[in-house]
Amino acid sequence: MSALCSASTLLCLILTLDAQTTNEPNTTDIFNTTGDTNITYNFTESYTTVEPTQSPGAPEEPSLPTEPLPESGRLPIADSPVGRLCPCDTHRDVCDINCCCDPECISQEVSLFTSCSVLTVSSSTRLCSRDVALYTLRNAADGRSELQTSVSVETDYDLLCIRSQNRHDSFSHPAPVTPTDRNFEGLFEQFTSFVFGSDEAELVSLTELQTSSGYQYGDVVLTAAQGEHRGVMLLPASGLTAQCVDSPAAFLVDQHSLCSQHVILDRDCTSSPALSMDTFTDIQLLSGRNAGAAVVPVTVDSVTLQSVSGTQTELRAGSGGTLTPAVMRPGLCANVVLKVFYVMEYSSTGDIVNATVSVLLGFIQKTSLLLQQEFHITYVQEDGGELAIHFSGNPGYVSGLPLESATRTAQGLSRSVGHFLSVFHSEAHQDCLQGPHQRSLVLFGLNSQSGCTLRLTDTFNCSLLSELLLSVLRGSDPAQYVALFGNSLLDNPTDWLQIKRVSRGEAAGCSVPLSLHLEIEWTKYGALSNPQAQIVSIKEIIQTNSSSLVSLTGTRNRPHIVLPTFNAVRSLPGPFERRQRRPAHQQLCGIHTSIRPCSPRLQSHAYHQRQAAL
Amino acid sequence: MAFYEVFSHPALVRYRTGVCSKATLFLLVVLCLTYISPLLVAYRSQGFWIKRSTYEEQPVVRFQYETLLVAATGTRGDFVAWSTFPHLNNMLGSNLRIPAVSVREEDQNQDGKLDLLKFQLQLPLKAEEQVYSIQLLLTFNYQLFRMSTVVMQSLAFVQHSSPVPGAKLLISGDLRLQQRTPLPHRGLYNIYNVSVVDGSSPFASSYDLDTIISNYYNRNLTTVLSCPMPVWTVGRAAGSPFELNAEIHYPVEVISYRPGFWETIKFAWIQYVSVLLIFLWVFERIQKFVFQNQILPTVPVLAGKPHLS
Secondary structure, eight states: OHHHHHHOHHHHHHHHHHHHHOOOTTTOOSEEEEETTOOBOOOOOOOOOOOOOOOTTSOOOOOOOSOOSOSTTOOOOTTOOGGGOOTTOOSTTSOOTTOTTOTTOOHHHHTTOSSOSEEEEEEOTTBSEEEEEEEEEEEOTTSOEEEEEEEEEEEOOOTTOBSOOOOTTTTSOOOOOOOOTTTHHHHHHHHTSSOTTTTGGGGGGGGOOOSSSSOOTTOBOEEOOSSSSOEEOEEEEEOSSSBEEEEEOBTTOOEEEEEEEEEEHHHHTTTOTTTOTHHHHOOEEESSSSTTOOEEEEEEEEEEEEOTTSOEEEEOTTSSSOOOOEEEETTEEEEEEEEEEEEEEEOTTSOEEEEEEEEEEEEEOSSEEEEEEEEEEEEEETTOOSOOOOOSBSSSBOTTSBOEEEEEETTEEEEEEEEEOEEEOOOTTOBTTSSOOOEEEOBTTOOEEEEEEEOOOSOOOHHHHHHHHHHHHHOSSOOOEEESSTTOOTTOGGGEEEOEEEEEOOOSSOOOEEEEEEEEEEEEESOSSSOEEEEEEEEEEEEEOSSOHHHHOOSSOOOOOOOOOOOOOOOOOTHHHHHSSOOOOEEEEEEEEEEEETOOSOOOOSOOOBOOOO | OOOOOOOOOOOOEEEEOOSSSHHHHHHHHHHHHHHHHHHHHHHHTSOSSOOOEEEEEOOEEEEEEEEEEEEEOSTTSOEEEEESOHHHHHHHGGGBOOOEEEEEEEOTTSSSSOOEEEEEEEEOOOTTOOEEEEEEEEEEEEEEOSSSEEEEEEEEEEEEEEEEEEEEEEEEEEEEEEESSOBOSSSEEOTTOSOSSOTTOOSGGGGOHHHHHHHHHTSSEEEEEEOSOOEEEEOOOTTOOEEEEEEEEOOOEEEEEOOOHHHHHHHHHHHHHHHHHHHHHHHHHHHHHHHHTTSSOOEEEETTSOOOO
């Protein structure tokens, strides 16, 4: 190949030029050294790829040293003889052990070497013929080592080797750019694009004064705290973990956060601010962001006390001052904050005009626990009356939003409590007869299931049990109507669909309901590009026991499992197809609540959303 | 006397016929079959229009020096955490534990692209604390240049837990690119060049790992740290910090893209012509047979021979 190369000098010249102009800043190395472990040492590393940008007409720069490297650290030039290069010479004026190329090593020291850490030092491997310095140790007759040094010319038979190179810097990294007044910013940005602590500068802007007077969406709500500094209204929320961290409240961002507070009863009951009601009620808000903003105190709307058993009683607002956490008896801490609800009223200019808070207080019994706390903040526009009714779609239902429900009264339709359809929610005790029961909302488009177990003794009143179970399944205030669309109004009775109630199963004698199955059929309605979900039928199927309950009740609560049946998708009934322009999809949403007589297994529940308890 | 072939040349025979004749019809049918059938064959045998193609490229990856660390220090929900986001650190309060971190990015093969991130973290622990689980989030700046220019910010998330308290965790893996849909073949693709974690936000919801990860995985283009074998070393000495060593390689990726117009046409043309050649040969034979044997009436004229009539 070398012969070929010499024959066609022109080709080689092109190759040489090509090799020199390749823009690979880090691939050129000054020389390679091959040690006994065949490690290639690289002496310099440079990521410099840009040349200093100086416009030709610029005024004369102050003359800075053109060679930034200090004398002692001067790099060897590219065409140094290989015999003088020594990568393992790391100790100055001292012989490095086993470094055969170290000029400081005299023959007595070399005779103690066992091997050479660097065997060969060669110039660039890209050259067709290159000098190679070889270092070998030979064992002399007396067992001592003798160093043999030789510099030879090695020929490379690669097709694309460089025959001769005449450019000075061709095998070196480009010289580092000397920082000047002009290029410093550019160099700084280039080399410090990602460093630790680049975010630190942004911390300042949290409570900076702004020019506009009111708040804007997402602004941190400020408080008039003690002294000069303005505070921030804090609303605990779960951050990295489920534990509460103090997060600022954001203007117009409705928040609902559930988080856990680590409580050690003896230490925290009276001292921890996170348990005390004052922390959440004694807040002086600033109506706006500017300096002269009015102070809006948070007023306590209601305080509810939850007993150990779970019953709630409302205390009169403003009676007897605030309730601070107190140790009632060892292992029982009273008046601990469980839930906090803020309602903030704002004006159209972005000022907070009124703020009220409702608090639920309760008891802690364990000595050490993670206490769950719940925090809500809702923003209501001034003069907007009461809290606006939340629709579940406009007009069609949006999947994931609850189904609107109503009951019939003498005056016509009225929204039921919470005005959403709900089903029984699984609880830890798994007992169907132990109340009060939690209900979870029926969400549009989500199939779900929940359940509990029923334990019967030999003596039970059948009609009473039947009534009780029906109220457990349906809830205390069962809905009778469901809205066709997410935004159906009560004034239009045609927009409401009566729940069809079906009872299945027949048993001689005592018959109790064991499962409630809600079948909600819906369709897509309207334009193809913007289909709206419409409910076309809703059926409540109550399955009663098919066998005698006497056989279900054993002597010692013998478990008897009745698996809940869960219907799959069924096709849509015909009459509605005529009303639609094109029935694109017919789907069915099934909700199933079942009661398992004495089933020891836990039943899974598909979703978890609880109604507001206050 | 022996004869031998002294010379040969092909003779051109022209077959003439009227415009409205069986031979014209036959010619039309043959032409259609010759040129349309290869198209159908190539198309029906799948892969005529290539929809997706791949190329290899090593990405330009830079560690963005944004880190988020959560370590469970007890079995009852105690934890310590640290991040490079000052707002989050302020929020963490007493759970903040600042570790010693050292980072190095290496270009091992000297090609100008970084190949390896070495991340070392030493988490000091109190006497009663033990590390049971680690969650580590690192963010990266990820760039591709060969076909379309991709600039995005991505993350690597590691989660490891053990019932036995640990002394060290070694994570050695690749930062792999995950694609849902192929990239365009050219242009700038920078819709994901936004912060994965909004470090300027003072709200706790911005640092919720649930939200961060679920938003991140909604993207078409993500990176994922593939670390099949994290090494959890147990037996931490009292007073010594928990050590977390991560070696994250930036490997060459096979990236799929949607080919452009000319690439699609080129591959379709290759397929069409290669099938067409066979059809041309076959129908050439058929035509020769039909006209030579006068199956359809035509007037053969030998070229170069003067008309006698």
